[in-house]
Amino acid sequence: MKKVLFAIALCAAPVIASADNVGNCGWGTKLFDGSSGPAPQVLAVTTNGTLGNQTFGISSGTSGCTQDGIVKSNWKTSMFIDGNKERLARDMSIGRGETLDSLAHLIGVREEDRAQFNRAAQQNLARIFPSDDVATEQVMMSLKDVLTSDRQLARYAASI
Amino acid sequence: MIGNDTPSGEPLGVFLVNRPTRLVRWFWLLSLLALVGPASAATNDYLAELTAKSRTLGLHERREWNRLLHYTKNLLLPGVHGLADAPRFYLAVDGKTNPQTELEATLASFFSGVEETDQVQNPQCQFIARFAWLDEQLGFDPARMPRRACKRFEEWRDTLNPQGVSLIFPSAYINNPSSMYGHTLLRIDGKDQDEKTRLLAYAINYAANTNETNGVVFAIKGLFGGYAGAFSMMPYYLKVREYNDLENRDIWEYELNLTAPEIDRLLMHVWELGPVWFDYYFFDENCSYYLLELLEVARPGIDLTSRFRWWAIPADTVRAVVEQQGMLKRTHYRPSNATLIQHRLGLMNDSERSLAFRISLGRVEPEDPRLSALPAPQQARVLELGHDYLNYVRATGRKPVAEPAALARELLLARSRIDAATDDPPVAAPEVRPDQGHGTSRLAFAAGRRDGANFVELRGRPTYHDLMDADGGYARGAQIEFFDFGVRHYDGDIGSRMEDVTPVRIISIAPRNEFFQPLSWKFDTGWARRRIADGSEPLVFGVHGATGLAWVVPDPFRSTTLVYAFIESTAQVDQRLDSGFALGAGPSLGVQCDLTSRWRTAAYLTGQRFFAGDTDTTWSGGLRQRYTLDTNHALRLDLSHDRQEKQSWNTALIALDWYF
Numbered sequence A: 001m002k003k004v005l006f007a008i009a010l011c012a013a014p015v016i017a018s019a020d021n022v023g024n025c026g027w028g029t030k031l032f033d034g035s036s037g038p039a040p041q042v043l044a045v046t047t048n049g050t051l052g053n054q055t056f057g058i059s060s061g062t063s064g065c066t067q068d069g070i071v072k073s074n075w076k077t078s079m080f081i082d083g084n085k086e087r088l089a090r091d092m093s094i095g096r097g098e099t100l101d102s103l104a105h106l107i108g109v110r111e112e113d114r115a116q117f118n119r120a121a122q123q124n125l126a127r128i129f130p131s132d133d134v135a136t137e138q139v140m141m142s143l144k145d146v147l148t149s150d151r152q153l154a155r156y157a158a159s160i
Numbered sequence B: 001m002i003g004n005d006t007p008s009g010e011p012l013g014v015f016l017v018n019r020p021t022r023l024v025r026w027f028w029l030l031s032l033l034a035l036v037g038p039a040s041a042a043t044n045d046y047l048a049e050l051t052a053k054s055r056t057l058g059l060h061e062r063r064e065w066n067r068l069l070h071y072t073k074n075l076l077l078p079g080v081h082g083l084a085d086a087p088r089f090y091l092a093v094d095g096k097t098n099p100q101t102e103l104e105a106t107l108a109s110f111f112s113g114v115e116e117t118d119q120v121q122n123p124q125c126q127f128i129a130r131f132a133w134l135d136e137q138l139g140f141d142p143a144r145m146p147r148r149a150c151k152r153f154e155e156w157r158d159t160l161n162p163q164g165v166s167l168i169f170p171s172a173y174i175n176n177p178s179s180m181y182g183h184t185l186l187r188i189d190g191k192d193q194d195e196k197t198r199l200l201a202y203a204i205n206y207a208a209n210t211n212e213t214n215g216v217v218f219a220i221k222g223l224f225g226g227y228a229g230a231f232s233m234m235p236y237y238l239k240v241r242e243y244n245d246l247e248n249r250d251i252w253e254y255e256l257n258l259t260a261p262e263i264d265r266l267l268m269h270v271w272e273l274g275p276v277w278f279d280y281y282f283f284d285e286n287c288s289y290y291l292l293e294l295l296e297v298a299r300p301g302i303d304l305t306s307r308f309r310w311w312a313i314p315a316d317t318v319r320a321v322v323e324q325q326g327m328l329k330r331t332h333y334r335p336s337n338a339t340l341i342q343h344r345l346g347l348m349n350d351s352e353r354s355l356a357f358r359i360s361l362g363r364v365e366p367e368d369p370r371l372s373a374l375p376a377p378q379q380a381r382v383l384e385l386g387h388d389y390l391n392y393v394r395a396t397g398r399k400p401v402a403e404p405a406a407l408a409r410e411l412l413l414a415r416s417r418i419d420a421a422t423d424d425p426p427v428a429a430p431e432v433r434p435d436q437g438h439g440t441s442r443l444a445f446a447a448g449r450r451d452g453a454n455f456v457e458l459r460g461r462p463t464y465h466d467l468m469d470a471d472g473g474y475a476r477g478a479q480i481e482f483f484d485f486g487v488r489h490y491d492g493d494i495g496s497r498m499e500d501v502t503p504v505r506i507i508s509i510a511p512r513n514e515f516f517q518p519l520s521w522k523f524d525t526g527w528a529r530r531r532i533a534d535g536s537e538p539l540v541f542g543v544h545g546a547t548g549l550a551w552v553v554p555d556p557f558r559s560t561t562l563v564y565a566f567i568e569s570t571a572q573v574d575q576r577l578d579s580g581f582a583l584g585a586g587p588s589l590g591v592q593c594d595l596t597s598r599w600r601t602a603a604y605l606t607g608q609r610f611f612a613g614d615t616d617t618t619w620s621g622g623l624r625q626r627y628t629l630d631t632n633h634a635l636r637l638d639l640s641h642d643r644q645e646k647q648s649w650n651t652a653l654i655a656l657d658w659y660f
Helices: A073-083 A085-094 A098-107 A111-123 A136-148 A154-159 B013-017 B022-036 B041-057 B063-068 B099-109 B128-138 B151-160 B195-200 B215-223 B236-246 B260-273 B287-298 B314-322 B337-345 B350-360 B376-395 B404-416
Strands: A003-006 A029-033 A042-045 B071-073 B080-082 B162-170 B185-190 B202-208 B227-235 B251-256 B277-280 B328-334 B442-450 B453-461 B463-465 B478-490 B496-508 B520-529 B539-553 B561-573 B581-594 B599-613 B616-630 B633-644 B647-659
Touching: A073 A085, A073 A098, A073 A136, A073 B227, A073 B236, A085 A098, A085 A111, A085 A136, A085 B236, A085 B376, A085 B404, A098 A111, A098 B195, A111 A136, A136 A154, B041 B099, B041 B128, B063 B099, B063 B128, B063 B287, B099 B128, B128 B260, B151 B260, B162 B236, B162 B260, B162 B314, B185 B195, B185 B287, B195 B236, B202 B236, B202 B287, B227 B236, B227 B287, B236 B251, B236 B376, B251 B314, B260 B287, B287 B314, B337 B376, B350 B376, B350 B404, B376 B404, B442 B633, B453 B647, B496 B539, B520 B561, B561 B599, B581 B616
Parallel strands: none
Antiparallel strands: A003 A029, A029 A042, B071 B080, B162 B185, B162 B251, B185 B202, B202 B227, B227 B277, B251 B328, B442 B453, B442 B647, B453 B478, B463 B478, B478 B496, B496 B520, B520 B539, B539 B561, B561 B581, B581 B599, B599 B616, B616 B633, B633 B647
């Protein structure tokens, strides 16, 4: 028997109304888990019919955050975090990795501040991911706090 | 069935139900004319002039036009037909079969005065690749045909900020019938990314639009074009997550050498195809086929698709692209989560492995003294592996502990408190890439002796790989064969006969260890010779399946020796059987070992007790050898002993395999 799990909380209640780049955009990714054994678990990013409106199929939960298949610029960081929570938490725990590098790039962290960024992420993992089912906007808020309280990184807090 | 990949997405709603009809196209044309509005005399003159010029130049016969409109030659009748199935893609009433009227209708549409909004586009923008090419050929006069700004397209292209294009090949996934040959997609690499931030690139994927989660239904329906195929775009990180983390498939990335104008043409055409769908056929008009068409549009001089008229196996399409002179810039290998775990297991000692295993199941706390006794880098490695393995188990749908997400977080927190790096070497890319393995079709020329009669044999296999073939570029332990058949000519009474025909044979031999506990399995169906009571050997139809276990055992050859055991069952149906059928079951054992990198040897023993219908006890045992001469040639030697209906015989066969 197959059941559908919603693996990523999407369209969670918006926590902060003031910032326009956090809120209720999510990838709407679903995990279809098969029973045990060889039946696979499949990630399906559901695409809606395009009906000539947007150029490409869009994922449910992303309308308003994407245009013609592309994530709108003010949503880039939150959509990235939303689609990569597990990988991101893992990279932060190690203090390096491709997902963490990509996040740093999105926030605009300069090369000379990368080591400090990675260190801050590693040391503050518990703050950034305060629970195991944390909402994307919560991750963004706490990451912002962590950056704000770091002298070298404070200037990047505004880009989240 | 070939390389579609995971079903994704919802049906295209209304459009799927109402397939494009002539009526729809008429409406479209009428609305198009309405959009163009009351044409002025000047417009009519210029349109007539452009049309005449296009006829003189024979533009509708040009390869570029035919590629852009996805025309393909009819199989029997003269002429062409377009592959796109969305009504708005062909503007002329008979545009799907008439490149000339389509070209002229396209020219007419470019005079449209429609303003671009979030909902609609001017035809100059909607068909921007056609516009660009026709403009190049005819030199549109902006004074006589006002040029429209394509803001949405420009924004889209600016965001992609393209610098290069990569062909992405997630390798095979045998447990899903729609992915067992792998899959291909394109990635648009941005100027603002580098090797460390490639996750931020966008992927262009072509797939069947469906919510079908039953792989078998999906595969069968897909064989007959039962789904609409469409292009979609998403950030590459979603694809990496899907393949690497959830399906545990290694990804190969082929960075291509395309010039800036070629990339521009490709993107303009992708833009045109965004809202279009094509009937999806697993075998030929599948994911890989349409990516080749995109590359043909990018570089009109190359022919990639014509050899894939009947089927397009993803690995073969990669080969076709890479074979183009100077097309491949470099490759990059992205190991799956399971591959990473296996790699790190190989770097650890027994006590570290068992500690990581117990930590991942919550049986040992991260604060356990056995862990803190280790040097910091080893502690880090044990925790990282424990976490990765826990996530692997979660991705396979199992729940090893009550709160797996909470445990995963706890392990990461413990890891974050260790200020040391593991410095493990990265996973080395396999020596042979998927495009460098043996050809996917095979012919074998054999001679041998069976039960006292000499024979020669011709064996053919359209696709794809068996357990004795060289593994380079393929997944080891995964055998996928379609329509394998053998014809023999025997000296003496038997003469020439079909020996066996097997429409489908799939075997998955997946070794187990403490961390991975997959089941191995087999399935095949087809016709094979069976000795019956009167001593004759009719071609009997049968279905055969098996479930089993496999392990890797240490061997002196420093290779991986596989041993496996199955419980097999067989159902046979034939009117020449006394009861018309036979049902059997029994065990089988096998071992497979590489003596050198070229020489593989395998032994097997199978016993079946046919307990219903025609009863019998059969045995079969043998020794097989394969010696690789070069990528596409190998020698085989098979020795076997069979017992059926209380008669026994030996067979010896030597064969030359030719892959192409």
